[in-house]
Structures are given as structure tokens and as C-alpha cells.
Amino acid sequence: MYKKAWDIISKSKHITLISHINPDADALGSSLALYPLLKEMGKKAIVVNMTKELPIRYDFLPNIDKIKSALPEKIDLLISFDCGSIDRLAIKKPDAFIINIDHHRTNTLYGDINLIDAQAPSASCIVLELLSQNDISLRRDISTCLYTALAEDTGFFCYENVNKNTFEIAARLIEAKADPVFIARKLNERNSLAKLRLISIMIQKLQLVNFGMIGYAILSRDDFQKSGALRSDSDECVDQIRSLATVELAILLIEENEGYKVSLRSKERLDVSHIASYFGGGGHKRAAGFTVDHKDEKEIIKEIINKADI
Ligand code: AMP
Ligand code: MN
Ligand code: MN
Numbered sequence: 031m032y033k034k035a036w037d038i039i040s041k042s043k044h045i046t047l048i049s050h051i052n053p054d055a056d057a058l059g060s061s062l063a064l065y066p067l068l069k070e071m072g073k074k075a076i077v078v079n080m081t082k083e084l085p086i087r088y089d090f091l092p093n094i095d096k097i098k099s100a101l102p103e104k105i106d107l108l109i110s111f112d113c114g115s116i117d118r119l120a121i122k123k124p125d126a127f128i129i130n131i132d133h134h135r136t137n138t139l140y141g142d143i144n145l146i147d148a149q150a151p152s153a154s155c156i157v158l159e160l161l162s163q164n165d166i167s168l169r170r171d172i173s174t175c176l177y178t179a180l181a182e183d184t185g186f187f188c189y190e191n192v193n194k195n196t197f198e199i200a201a202r203l204i205e206a207k208a209d210p211v212f213i214a215r216k217l218n219e220r221n222s223l224a225k226l227r228l229i230s231i232m233i234q235k236l237q238l239v240n241f242g243m244i245g246y247a248i249l250s251r252d253d254f255q256k257s258g259a260l261r262s263d264s265d266e267c268v269d270q271i272r273s274l275a276t277v278e279l280a281i282l283l284i285e286e287n288e289g290y291k292v293s294l295r296s297k298e299r300l301d302v303s304h305i306a307s308y309f310g311g312g313g314h315k316r317a318a319g320f321t322v323d324h325k326d327e328k329e330i331i332k333e334i335i336n337k338a339d340i
Contacts, residue, residue, distance in 0.1 A: 031146060032141060032159060037162040039068070043106055045107045046077075046078055047068075047111065048079065048109070048110050050118040051080050053084065053112075054182060056112045056182060058094065058176075059088075059175040060176070063154065063179075065077050066172065068186050070097075076103045077098065078102075079097050080121060080226050081099070081120075085260075087216065091178060101111045106126055109129045114136045115138045130146065132144075132156070133147055133148055135312075147159075158203075165267060177210065178213050180200060181213060224257050225263035231253045232271075232282075235247045238277070240335070241276070244277065244335060245340055247271060247282055248327050249285065265292075268282040278300060279296050280295040281294055281331065289321060292334070300340060302315065305334060
């Protein structure tokens with residue numbers, strides 16, 4: 031499959047690299063890793079993400095300034111990264127061959143070729159496998175993108191998806207000049223005061239139920255306005271809830287125009303991807319999400335807690 035995918039990449043001219051909306055490091059890093067390679071191969075390569083404002087903390091990723099927020103007119107090949115279902119690309123499905131590179135257990139296999147490995151800790155590990163199996167050598171710009179993606183998706187090598195192999199991959203990327211200290215500082219030590227204020231508001235609103243096993247909070251548009259925080263500043267809030275000693279299930283609702291974006295995290299036992307799938311979303315065992323378009327927040331929380339059954 032990896033050879034076939036590279037064969038198709040080699041034969042295509044107009045190639046669009048795209049990742050899921052509200053992107054994280056894995057989405058952006060995985061798609062940006064291939065960009066300089068394709069350019070060198072003489073391709074008309076374009077990186078797209080349909081999110082209006084990309085999170086500023088990824089500004090150090092090589093070629094981040096090349097990302098466009100609209101599809102080009104001509105696409106022979108679309109490669110999607112870190113995206114479990116085509117609706118999360120937020121585009122109209124183009125008339126093009128699709129290679130789907132992902133690690134979500136809920137992936138709907140929407141590609142003509144699907145390079146899916148639910149055991150992979152990040153989509154960037156699958157990109158690395160694609161490069162390795164086709165004897166493409168790594169270099170600093172590529173390995174920086176792939177390492178950043180891996181580091182963030184593993185919670186800096188702390189989550190359950192980490193094993194010996196993960197560290198071996200990290201070592202290969204560091205050998206190819208990814209700088210782990212630089213990347214950690216760029217990701218973790220550039221918070222804005224507005225972001226910390228948002229986390230503080232979230233903690234004030236946090237509720238614990240079921241003997242403290244479930245923690246939930248709801249962030250309104252007003253909370254963002256009061257703190258001055260951006261939407262991407264809320265990315266860590268749900269992890270803060272999970273960090274509580276008693277919490278097995280963390281739930282965060284973020285008010286959106288039409289309803290809520292819901293983030294779910296679990297610690298050791300619950301498979302939150304099942305809960306998210308039930309509500310039309312998806313994700314991983316310990317991190318999943320979905321959106322709902324109705325407004326009754328209490329009802330949403332109640333339904334999730336019922337479904338979680340803990
Ligand atoms: P988040 O809570 O947004 O950080 O997302 C946690 C995980 O669930 C990520 O792997 C997302 O890709 C996935 N996810 C979040 N929202 C959705 C959704 N609406 N549909 C499918 N997967 C989602
Ligand atoms: Mn992602
Ligand atoms: Mn990922």
C-alpha cells in the first residue's frame with residue numbers, strides 16, 4: 031500500500047495536502063512534512079486547511095505560511111492527514127484521487143487508498159512509514175514537522191499510545207535534526223495571559239459528579255470575550271479537567287454559533303471514541319469529540335453521562 035501510494039504521488043502533478051478543521055500539530059505537521067518534498071519533485075503542491083485562523087503556536091513549523099484556506103481549481107490527487115471523516119475537511123469532495131492518511135479508530139475509509147493505522151500514536155508516524163518504505167531520506171524541515179506532530183499527539187510521550195517504538199521513532203526524527211527542546215518550548219512555553227485567564231474561568235465553572243469520576247465544564251462565547259482568548263486557546267482545557275485525581279471522564283462544551291463543540295477525554299478505562307461516534311463524531315479511545323447543533327447544554331451533559339455509564 032505504501033509503495034502504491036508513493037507511485038500515485040509520483041505520477042500526479044496537482045497535489046493538494048489537506049488536514050482536519052481546527053487543526054492540531056498532527057494535522058498541520060503531517061501535511062507540511064510532505065510539502066517541500068513534493069515541491070522538489072516538481073509538483074504543483076498546495077497545503078490547505080479550511081480553518082480561518084490557524085493557532086499561532088504552530089508558527090515555527092517550516093512552510094506554515096504557505097497554508098491556504100481554499101482549494102485550488104485543479105486537483106489530481108488529494109492527500110488528507112489526521113482526519114477520520116471527509117466532513118471534517120470542511121470541503122466539497124473534489125473529483126480527484128484521494129489518499130487518506132490517518133490513525134483514528136473511527137476512520138470511515140473515504141480514500142481511494144487508505145493508509146490507516148489505529149495503533150499509530152500520530153498520523154505523522156504513518157507519513158514517516160510512507161517515506162521510509164520508499165527510501166526517502168529525512169531532513170530537518172521534514173523531521174521537525176513529524177516530531178512536533180508526534181510530541182503533541184502523545185502528550186509529550188505520556189499517553190497510552192506510547193511504547194518503545196514511539197521513542198525509537200522520536201530518536202530517528204531527532205537524528206534527522208528535529209530539535210526536541212526547541213519544539214517543546216515553542217509549543218508549551220508561549221501561552222498568552224488570555225489563555226491562562228480562560229483556563230481560570232473554566233476551572234471556576236468546573237463541576238464534578240459521580241463521586242468525582244466525571245468532570246465537566248461549559249465555555250460560553252462570553253467567557254472567550256471576557257478573557258480575550260482565542261478559540262484555539264481552549265485546546266488544553268479538557269486535559270486540565272482530566273488531570274484531576276478522581277476524574278476518569280472529562281467533558282468540555284464550547285459554545286459555537288449553532289450549538290456546541292464537545293471534547294471528551296478519559297484516563298484509564300472508558301473508550302470515549304464510542305461515545306463520540308454515538309453522537310456523530312469520532313476520535314480515539316482516550317480523546318474524542320463531536321458537535322451538536324442544539325442548545326440545551328444540561329441535556330447534552332446528561333446524555334453523555336448516561337452513555338458513559340460509569
Ligand atoms: P478535540 O477534543 O477536538 O481535541 O478532539 C479529540 C479527538 O477527537 C481528535 O483526534 C479529533 O480529531 C477527534 N474529533 C474531534 N471532533 C470530532 C468530530 N466532530 N468528528 C470526528 N472526530 C472528532
Ligand atoms: Mn488531530
Ligand atoms: Mn492525530
